[in-house]
Amino acid sequence: MRTLATALIPPLLLCLGLTLGAAAREGFLTNGSMTEGGALPSGWDEPKTEEGPGRLVAARDTQVFKEGPASLRLATEGGAAKGNVSRALPEVAGQQLAVTGWIRAEGALGYNALAFLCPGAEPSYVPVKEFRPSPSWQRVNAKVKLPDGGQPPLLVLLIQGEGRAWLDELAVLPGDRFQPSPVVLDFAGEPLFSFLSWEKKASPVEGGLHLRVEDSKGGMGFGLSEDLSTFAEWTPRLTLTVNEGSRAKAVRITLRDADETAHEYAFKLDGVTAGATVAVLAEKGASVTEPGSLGDAGKQAGFDIAHVATALVQGDWSSDPLDVTFKQLELVPPPPEILAPREKLRLRLAAEAEQKRKVEAERGARIAALLESAPHPADGPDIRHVAPGAPDILALWIQEKEFVPVAQIPYEPKEGDEIRHTGKESVLVVEGGQVKEALKQVVVVHKEGNREVKLGDLAINAERLKPDDKVIGQDLTAETVDLPAAYRIVGVDDPTWTEAAAPTQVWWKRKPDAPRSVADQVEVFLKLPKPLTEGRTYRLEFPGVNYRQASVDYRHEPAQTRSAAVHVSAIGYRPDDPFKRAFLSVWLGTGGAHHYPDGLRFQLLDDASGKPAFTGEQPFHDEFRATTILTDPNTHAYEQLKAVRAYARLPEGKGDPVLRKAAREKVLAAADNCLTFAEGNGFGVTVGVSGLPPMGFVGYLSTPETCLGAVLPDAWLLTGEAKYLAGAVRACQFSAGANPMNLALTTGLGPNAARFPLHIDSYITAQPALAGITVYGISDPAENYAFDSWAYTWFLQKMVPAPRIWPTHESYWDIYVVPSTNEFTIHQTIIPTAFYWGFLTARPTR
Structure with a gap:
């Protein structure tokens, strides 16, 4: 079919174009064209700066506008800032409104919007249009409903970052005058x-x-x-x-x-x-x-x-x-x-719809059959743990399929074997005593008649064969996993729960936990119809899901059961640690974040008792003096961290007292930055460079104080101040398991640790990874980093919900193949982590 390039202009679009200027001068808003005014368009107040270091300035701009003679401009001055410029519209409270106009922005701006603020009402914030920097004017055409009550609404233009935004030809009309626009997308800003x-x-x-x-x-x-x-x-x-x-x-x-x-x-x-x-x-x-x-x-x-x-x-x-x-x-x-x-399209769509109807009918029949009597095969998804997630929620931890590594073996050629070079990348190899170029990937297949079997991958020049690893087990019946009718709960010794009952709701999440995403960790959350009694036993039955177990018995002892919602460090605490913490949270996957009621009590228990634990030589010195940053007050400790730390802790009488004082000040300044940074995020993630984003990679969440290096231990050794020791203990929490995954990011640590780091030796020899490997860890899925985007395409497709919308702090994929997540280094992750734990264990008692 030929391409149709048209010059049609829809009548409705013509109407919109002709009437928009006039509409900007009617309705609830006067001077929407920004024509009247002096330094500011009439009706607008001076801007308010909420955060600095810069400030906001507003003006009536007669140089940049959608239609002359002027527009409203809001800009930052003296650095980044956050705030808004506003005007009161008291008569629009409780009204349904049609808002039209044009908006434009430039610079390094983050969140920007045209919105209504309704102080004292609910909701208090009603966005009209969110926008990003773009050289083009962006159309505003929205219908919104404002709440009743509270103070008079304010129409606000707000920006955050460093840059400028313009607003022009604005109209606020009664909602019944809203005219939908045929423009679906104007490509005026960067994609989401x-x-x-x-x-x-x-x-x-x-x-x-x-x-x-x-x-x-x-x-x-x-x-x-x-x-x-x-x-x-x-x-x-x-x-x-x-x-x-x-x-x-x-x-x-x-x-x-x-x-x-x-x-x-x-x-x-x-x-x-x-x-x-x-x-x-x-x-x-x-x-x-x-x-x-x-x-x-x-x-x-x-x-x-x-x-x-x-x-x-x-x-x-x-x-x-x-x-x-x-x-x-x-x-x-x-x-x-x-x-x-x-x-023709209608006929084809009708055929496709009929085919989809048949597929849905087959799916419905399969669901009905499963709910009637689901199989429970011996290699079905295995329920590994049952635990409370909230007073009315039980969590099931399930392993879907098992990864079975197969070790590399000596290759002994047999009749019928064929060696094939595949792939695209070439290397030099030795074959038959001759050096030649060949494709890097080498596969050995065995042929018997018309049948062909892959034996494995051949290591170049090593005469060793790596057979494919095995995967055992059956897929989860995902069609019924979140249906309440697939579950029953009955009391074994609870006289108040003698009749079997289904949960009122079921949510779930799934992510891979084996190399190349061949097996998955699944968590299912059952919302109970009524509370369980502590000390009583209950039988969880699974008539509609193909779990390995047809039922499991669960004894409700929250104080003795590892919870899905309580997150605590797997390395524990010394009795004299000045900082002890556990987190309470659970993300229900398809059910979103769970919100606990105010005042809910939880405890961190002592493992042993079960009781609550809360309710230099001179030539060297001359060279050091010539190259040190300590003589420059504008430098940062991290520029020569090891040298600065070591010099700050020289014994009295050693070294230059002026330089030693400067080193001490730089260490303490970096340590204070660490404390400030940690107090600014819920998990106490700690780093001493305040300009870093709250989420990154390369050990950001897996290594205490990140791969930049530790300063809090030295600050405590220098001063003895409890705040630095408490900060050091806090810095270990997330990486050691006090996180929403309950996952330690060092292998072999605690009951639930990373299992599949990118450690080739253990993979090739089919052995568990060595204990003590600290992986790089999490990279924010929302950032769309280029370095790991391929993993989302090829290895994370089965995740529930979709991987890009998982919370950052649950986004560790234990699948071996992603360097930015599963890799590690001695100097960036392993040594810094070992140093930190060693310090906390062996520190002197004060």
């Missing part, structure tokens, strides 16, 4: 996320979003909040400029509703002249309600066009380069030439 070859390759330019990538195997996503009901039969049209060197033949766009049901559209680029800006209609006569193809289905039937939540723009998954500037995705009335293809 991107992946694979498109990772962080899109950049805002004047009039759109420029993307230049080496191949079309990637994509990027945008957040939406659109009601497209008015345009149900209209056709998506993508306006873009195809730049020189672009060879891709198509792009695809997927719209998802709030329930994750997907409608997919293809836009052909064949024959578009380089440098041309074209408006391309979706293929096959597609419309909002009848897409080019149906994507994944959500839990609710059908696509909710009134709540379109995201747009995913992808390549055609070819190796062709793509260089385009995306300008706009809009909806237009279907021209006559696409009505015939639309009829």
